[in-house]
Amino acid sequence: xxxxxxxxxxxxxxxxxxxxxxxxxENKAYIIKIHTKATPIRDKHGRxxxxxxxxxxxxxxxxxxxxxxxxxxxxxxxADGRTSFPLSNIKDYxxxxxxxxxxxxxxxxYIIELRHHNEVYLxxxxxxxxxxxxxxxKSIPYDEFKNIGILMNDxxxxxxxxxxxx
Numbered sequence: 001x002x003x004x005x006x007x008x009x010x011x012x013x014x015x016x017x018x019x020x021x022x023x024x025x026e027n028k029a030y031i032i033k034i035h036t037k038a039t040p041i042r043d044k045h046g047r048x049x050x051x052x053x054x055x056x057x058x059x060x061x062x063x064x065x066x067x068x069x070x071x072x073x074x075x076x077x078x079a080d081g082r083t084s085f086p087l088s089n090i091k092d093y094x095x096x097x098x099x100x101x102x103x104x105x106x107x108x109x110y111i112i113e114l115r116h117h118n119e120v121y122l123x124x125x126x127x128x129x130x131x132x133x134x135x136x137x138k139s140i141p142y143d144e145f146k147n148i149g150i151l152m153n154d155x156x157x158x159x160x161x162x163x164x165x166x
Contacts, residue, residue, distance in 0.1 A: 012078045012113050013061060019155045020062060028158060031064030031072065060097065071105040073098075074157070075125075078113040084139035085112060087132055095132070098125045111157065112149070114142065121149035122160045 013033065020031040062074040075094060079085045090110075098108050108125035127148035131140055140148070150160045 013076050015155055016062065016074070016076055016111060016157075019157065020064070023158065027067065029064050029066050029072065031062050031074070033062055034060060060094065066107075070107060072107040072109075073101055073105070073125075074109050074111055076111045076113075078115060080115045081139070082116040082142070084137075084141050085114065085145070086139045087128075088138065090128065095129065098129070102126075107161075109157075109161070111152075111155075112145070114145070117142065119145075120152045120155065121145045122152055122157060123149035 017033050020029070020033070023029040023031060060073055060075045062076070064072050064074075066072055075090075075098075077085070077089050079089055101108055102125075106124075106126070110121075110123045110125060110128055112121045112123055113119075114121070123145070128140070131144065131148060145151070152160050
């Protein structure tokens with residue numbers, strides 16, 4: 001049996017991928033899913049008995065280009081917490097990768113689903129980084145999302161990003 005949180009996150013990513021496919025068809029943006037490296041473990045008969053996912057990857061969930069040729073990056077996260085979002089959901093290599101990518105674009109966002117509240121927030125990567133650097137907490141309180149993010153009523157991500165920002 002697979003990891004339930006990975007399945008839930010995968011379902012959230014599938015929903016986002018559908019939105020991004022629509023963007024491509026409508027020429028609004030070219031945003032694609034970057035697949036995680038996986039290694040199948042086989043039994044002596046060659047049947048897959050388990051799939052191991054790479055602990056570290058050099059990529060994020062979605063990368064793309066906007067019609068003005070500016071790059072855009074999204075990392076999708078989902079959590080069930082009723083009071084906060086654990087920063088442990090974001091791996092150190094992801095923070096490091098965002099820092100590196102920031103040399104080329106500042107269109108870097110987290111799309112964070114807070115399942116307990118049935119809410120999704122669009123949060124600029126710098127807001128998450130600032131929170132982490134300026135707080136001793138190991139999680140972002142639920143109420144803080146109102147200050148650092150944009151509550152999205154749907155997954156049409158581009159309509160929530162200010163045109164002057166991209």
